[in-house]
């Protein structure tokens with residue numbers, strides 16, 4: 402699945418498009434649909450490898466899921482206590498969201514399970530969920546003293562959590578909330594900045610008693626979840642590649658329809674607008690408890706800015722493509738407070754510094770971010786994604802404005818979050 406792609410400079414990114422469904426919301430729809438009573442129908446589900454890993458795990462625990470025409474999923478919920486002990490190791494593939502959220506959920510089950518993943522996932526830190534879940538009473542074993550997958554879990558007998566998370570991580574928060582479903586009493590998680598709140602919203606949508614408050618969220622254990630129809634909006638993290646493509650390529654005008662603009666995810670819009678980007682939100686509405694809009698983007702002269710603090714978790718997956726926007730902006734962009742980028746599918750600070758630098762951009766890596774001196778022409782050349790979907794797609798965007806063709810190596814990874822990325826980018830002007 403290695404593959405490579407060559408992209409030539411573009412003469413404009415134009416059209417009217419949609420992006421596939423939100424990856425985070427798609428994961429949660431399978432999880433909560435499986436734990437609910439009755440049927441959940443999921444429209445707009447993201448059929449990517451990460452979400453299929455989650456789907457496979459629930460099927461392995463006895464959940465019946467039909468695939469209807471148009472990619473719609475019909476999940477036959479088994480109720481909070483209806484999952485069966487899986488007969489084999491559950492493979493989370495490349496997906497951090499799958500393994501961390503499942504670790505929480507499986508901590509609440511009265512059975513034994515083992516979670517693993519691919520060679521990238523097996524290097525990512527799991528102590529951030531294993532530690533607080535163990536404090537709730539879960540028994541979890543893993544390599545590296547419990548920090549690395551495979552993880553073996555003997556769940557059950559949980560006490561509620563009252564946890565101050567040192568990092569703003571929706572995966573940590575969600576793992577504890579999912580475990581909290583199985584604890585008698587109120588589970589509370591606080592975080593330094595608000596991370597994406599899809600779990601809270603969907604738990605509420607399925608009937609759980611969830612109470613967000615400034616600085617955190619509480620959940621009452623043992624709820625009764627009821628199956629519902631879920632309409633998944635387009636993934637803003639996928640739309641972000643097209644936003645930056647249109648902004649940096651002269652002569653562009655692009656309408657991206659039906660994008661999720663939940664304020665805990667829309668940091669990319671704020672960042673690009675502050676850089677001087679022309680992005681307009683049209684037709685704002687709500688879909689299954691999530692805000693949605695169409696986004697009109699026009700080519701713009703961007704300028705460098707300073708990025709840090711609470712916007713970082715609101716745009717955490719967009720920093721690779723933000724660094725591309727910054728490379729084509731006038732002046733310097735400084736990204737801080739983004740140390741988390743070092744523990745994603747790959748070290749995204751190192752990967753983008755090397756890929757952009759390899760084409761002639763002036764980029765310095767910092768411990769917790771990057772400094773990008775924009776306005777330097779980027780040449781053609783060959784770069785590697787390092788097996789990380791967001792790096793591959795960000796470099797495809799950079800290639801649209803390079804002075805020669807750019808070959809991106811190891812592009813099969815885009816199937817994790819955006820299987821038709823290459824067709825779509827070609828359709829709008831690559």
Ligand SMILES: O=C(O)C1=C[C@@H](OP(=O)(O)O)[C@@H](O)[C@H](O)C1
Nearest residue numbers: 425498569570571572573717718
């Ligand atoms: O909860 C989620 O769906 C996600 C949370 C984020 O990870 P962290 O919780 O590690 O910040 C994000 O990077 C990931 O792509 C999806």
Ligand SMILES: C=C(OP(=O)(O)O)C(=O)O
Nearest residue numbers: 495496497498718745791
């Ligand atoms: C970090 C990501 O996902 P995950 O943590 O689920 O692997 C991502 O999609 O950029």
